[in-house]
Amino acid sequence: MDFKYTEEQEVMRAVARKFSEKEIAPVAGEYDEKDEFPWEIVHKLHEVGLLTIGVPEEYGGPGLDPITQALIAEELAFGDAGLSTTVVASNLLAANPVLVGGNDDQKRRFYNVMNEGKLAAFCLTEPGSGSDAASLSTSARREGDYYILNGTKQFITNAGVADIFTVFATTDKSLRHKGVIAFMVDAHTPGITIGKKENKMGIRTSDTCQISFEDVKVPITNRLGEEGEGWTICMKSLDISRPFIAAMAVGIAQAAYEAAVNYAKERAAFGKPIATFQAVQFMLADMAIEIEASRLLVHKACYLREQGQPFTQMASFAKAFAGDTGMKVTTDAVQIFGGYGYIKDYPVEKYMRDAKIMQIYEGTNQIQRVVIASNILR
Known part of the structure; x- marks a missing residue:
């Protein structure tokens, strides 16, 4: 077992985090308020090579391994879950039926569209x-x-x-x-x-x-x-994509957690920062535990897939646990911010709204538990 990221993974993660912090996070609230699709940012994602993360090398893409893809999905969601959803839904979901069931000609035609910066x-x-x-x-x-x-x-x-x-x-x-x-x-x-x-x-x-x-x-x-054969193609496609939904949930939770930590250090009550109160400390500790556990489940699901081992159950583990974690962590972040957390001037209410879908799309977390129970009892 090796928990150390490769040099390429570290580089791609850093590129995605820098892009999130510089290009996405500063304008995410404005796009959210306008309910507007951010074409300008999508074009920039293509320019830096983050819009085609699912394209195999033999079809003109970067040929990234699943863990690297998950790291990028997480870091983009750190900036904005909507934009990360756009990339993941295009590269790591819509492309999966072609990856699973397509012939060489179909893959070439499909991935050529993606390489042009289209969705x-x-x-x-x-x-x-x-x-x-x-x-x-x-x-x-x-x-x-x-x-x-x-x-x-x-x-x-x-x-x-x-x-x-x-x-x-x-x-x-x-x-x-x-x-x-x-x-x-x-x-x-x-x-x-x-x-x-x-x-x-x-x-x-x-x-x-x-x-x-x-x-x-x-x-x-x-x-x-x-x-x-469509049903088999569909189920295999969803298995592949679920860890990336989980990775996005981790990204949202990480952003909410970091905001809560910073706020708890700055906000004073009864003459001292609220971070000194055990009630707040325990909330932050639980956030950190659940985020790290979620990330490890994501990476194990990706690792099993890369090794050619069965990963359906682990993908459902990751999606269900990380989806629930995203909702819990963002809710607690709003709680730590108190009344300010309920106001749109602060980012945590958006994180909470964004997190909810992670428990719903790509198979609800209840469906994930059906899949898990089926595997347990088979």
């Missing part, structure tokens, strides 16, 4: 199917060398800003998971309509919209894997 979106959730993903209704009907897609996807990250989608549909809803099929879809294909941007509680710099498909023609050459 991708993962299209699974629907208005009537969230946790029960096998019940999706978007249909795929074969007509010669094309599939015709019809249906609606809901709560899709990057929907309104992406140039390419990975889409899951069904050839026969009655077959449930056995009928699922996966595709790469050009976001500008006729018949695709993007709904209004959702007015979210947190991660407001992230673009989230509904997508409608009406008789959308997709070439058979854009099908990922064979018919009926």
